[in-house]
Amino acid sequence: SRDSLLTSLDKGESILTDRQTDRPTDRQTDRPTELKDALIKLLQYVFGYAPVLLADITTAFRGEYITKKDSRKGTIPVILGGQEPAYYIDRFNHKGKFVAIARSGVSAGFVSFWDEPIFLTDGFGFEAKRIVDIRYLYYELKRREPELNAMKRGAGVPHLSGSELNQLVIHLPSLSRQKECIRKLDKLDALCHDISFGLPAEIEARKKQYEYYRDKLLSFKEKKG
Template identity: 65%
Template sequence: EQSRAEQSRAEQSRAEQSRALIKLMQYVFGYAMLPLSEIANVFRGEYITKKNEKAGNIPVILGGQEPAYYIDRANHTGEIVAVARSGASAGFVSYWDEPIFITDGFGYEVKKEVATPKYLYYVLKNKEIELNGMKRGAGVPHVSGERLGEINLPVPPIEEQKRVVSTLDRFDAICNDLTSGLPAEIEARQKQYEYYRDKLLTFKEVAAT
């Protein structure tokens, strides 16, 4: 028990030193370059077959860009970033904040003191082509979890991450969500139109002679 307690204190000390070093790099350079394994804990998928599962409303993350099918149980709840492991879509990155079932893929649960889930999603999404290029193997090529863990990613302070996420979320809504993005775009263009309309049709008064 004493040995376990000493080991626990040593691990806690190393974690504190690591956090202090990250904060120092962020202060000096604006961000720290960290391997994915230091940003998030990996959640490995569980192998299942559709015929052995009951249909439901829980999406199964199998390896494609859309859920493969839906079942009645989940193996993960809460925020997570999923990376497809095999096939043509290997390396495809998706973000989930609902119960899901990850099978042929990796899930990444961020270490909250280091990053936010949505920031990790965006920074990995920006590397999808690189991730897809990492797949290896004959037959059905796959991405190695060990190699994914070694990818270095820029990690600014949490507040800066939130600012980046807020900006990218707005662009994502405008570009991809027709129900909210399109009306928002129309409203923005309407305001822009009204501004220039008022600007162009406002003239200085000429004093009477």
């Protein structure tokens, strides 16, 4: 109903219920997907965004266990969970554009973007589906790194749960709005992380500007009726 829909929006909950995600029949293979996409577009038009689950807009995969002694030296970065590649080997387990989230340890929740062959090990990877641009998803998850880091659980070596990550609610604007955000944030990101653009003080100022505009661009307020 309208009231339950608005309540879900106000709470920031996903609007894709079990009824809308039931397994399709043989004669209606794409029907649930079409209905979900139509509902998302309607909410984007009315409210400016649609609250969806990360699982609804991505295809997720988990890294593979590997040790340095089990591989040969090469040029493929091994993403072990830290902020930099752990080492380089001669094979990969994934290529193409995707977002990686570190799974365990101090860096759990660290978000990175990749568009090259890599070997993902202690982390989760997310590829974009048809209604989200992977670069937009990267910026949104990067903005929420503190939240992701706070989700880790367990004694000893804390870790993130893949099922809990999949239930993360994303406020998703239209693809055209996503691309507009990406264009602006890519430009600011380049200014912030290329030291050839200026002195350290100027770079720091650019970083603050980038973070300010990133939060503004990726935050959505409900339209007043």
